[in-house]
Amino acid sequence: MVDRSFLDWPFFDDSHRQLADELESWCAAELCDEHGEEDVDDACRSLVSRLGEGGWLRYCVPAAYGGVHETLDVRSLALIRETLARHSGLADFAFAMQGLGSGTITLFGTEAQKQAYLPAVAAGTKIAAFALTEPRSGSDVASMETTADEAPDGYLVNGAKTYISNGGIADYYVLFARTGEAPGAKGISTFLVDADTPGLEMSERIRVIAPHPLATLQFSNMELAADTLLGERGRGFAQAMATLDIFRTTVGAAALGFARRALDEATGRALGRKLGQGVLADNPITQSKLAEMVLDVDASALLIYRAAWLKDVKGQRNSREAALAKLHATDRAQIVIDKAVQIFGGLGVTHGVPVESLYREVRALRIYEGASEVQKVVIARTHLAEANK
Structure with a gap:
């Protein structure tokens, strides 16, 4: 019964219409709206894997790393999210976080960083996360307090992030921390942090009105190598x-x-x-x-x-x-x-x-x-x- 006439609008080309048709068929066959609050972690892991097997996560990365388009195509990402959300909120969440949690790598990563993470994101074998929000810094990103101080072999990170989607189940985090080049927004840098890095702990799971994996992360003298810096220092x-x-x-x-x-x-x-x-x-x-x-x-x-x-x-x-x-x-x-x-x-x-x-x-x-x-x-x-x- 859903109106699909908007696909004839001039914003789209035939590839988008084909994408919408194929994804609609996949969703009808593969997705169920029901999931219990107790199995949300397993459900998200399963959805990431299935979205990867279905080829849909290939839209989250460029073609050079297993993706569909040469660069990220926002119309495709939007069509996928609209369709998934109509069928399953949790499936939309799983897809969205693969895109958000890898987008900074796509835009600013080195070739080595892209090769290390993006193909696995597209395949659904690595779960991505984007760690920006802090207990005392939400919309006011420039007020973040998590620090990444220079150390002999890289950086030493201390602080906390909260309301982090995929917190606790992610394989890696795109982490934003203060490196101090200047006050406010100009003193923040971005890092790639594998979930098994010593000094990183999930200190709290957060329950919200619609079940999703959300957590508070704690960083206690977490050591990061110099090559975990993502892009230019101070540009986070x-x-x-x-x-x-x-x-x-x-x-x-x-x-x-x-x-x-x-x-x-x-x-x-x-x-x-x-x-x-x-x-x-x-x-x-x-x-x-x-x-x-x-x-x-x-x-x-x-x-x-x-x-x-x-x-x-x-x-x-x-x-x-x-x-x-x-x-x-x-x-x-x-x-x-x-x-x-x-x-x-x-x-x-x-x-x-x-x-x-x-x-x-x-x-x-x-x-x-x-x-x-x-x-x-x-x-x-x-x-x-x-x-x-």
Whole structure:
């Protein structure tokens, strides 16, 4: 029942339409929405492996390292996330972290670093993670406190990271730490840290409303070799932002997938639920809700795939467009899903019903990879800078 007419939009070419068709068939055959909270780690490990075997993780890395495209294609990443999210929130999570946790290597890694990690990411044999957030530093990345001090053979790392996706199950972490070249954002560098590095410990597992592997990591005199430095020293903040510029659009795509599923479920409920002499869909209030949901879904899709097209085809920096896409898609998906729950009535808040799961899944997307408030700052600053020219 899901509307797929958007695939005919000029943002896409035939390869994207083929990707969408093939992934849709794979999801229908391979994915199940249900997973228990107690087996979330094993479920994520299995999903990474299966996504690798299916060839979908090849879209997370360049062709030179086992990927599909010569460079990362944001439209493909967004289509994959939208489709996976519509079928399984955890499958979307597993895919997204392989991309986010390897994107900085793709953009800034040495040839040796790329060869050591990217083929395994594409194959699903290494689980990736992106360690940026700290207990006292979330959106304000420049305030991070984890330090990487120079040592005779490299660096000595101390500090903590929290809310780290894949924390505890990742094979490696892209770690951001303060190296002190300058105060604030200019004194941060990026490192590649294997999960078995002495001095790295998972100090706490974090339970959230939609089960995902999240953890707090502790670094106690962790020794890193000089060749674990990723890119240029002191450029970690810029590297993190460049990585997020690519993947922020795909967060909106995941929200769009959740919203499409909610609209699909709500439409089926409205057409099948008896009300008086007819069905719920005959009710003008229900029709109004469905119309608003359709509008929000289409508007989000237009913003998302415009942002992706600008990056892929025009080669433009798309921070403003990505911020617009993420802000609108995540905020409106929350509203679309809430309306779907309302259409379902009591059944909508029953554990295990798809719209109830979606209600829990979508909330985090308005926070991670730049909260909605941060996106508003990005949009406003860009707008004012253009106005002042």
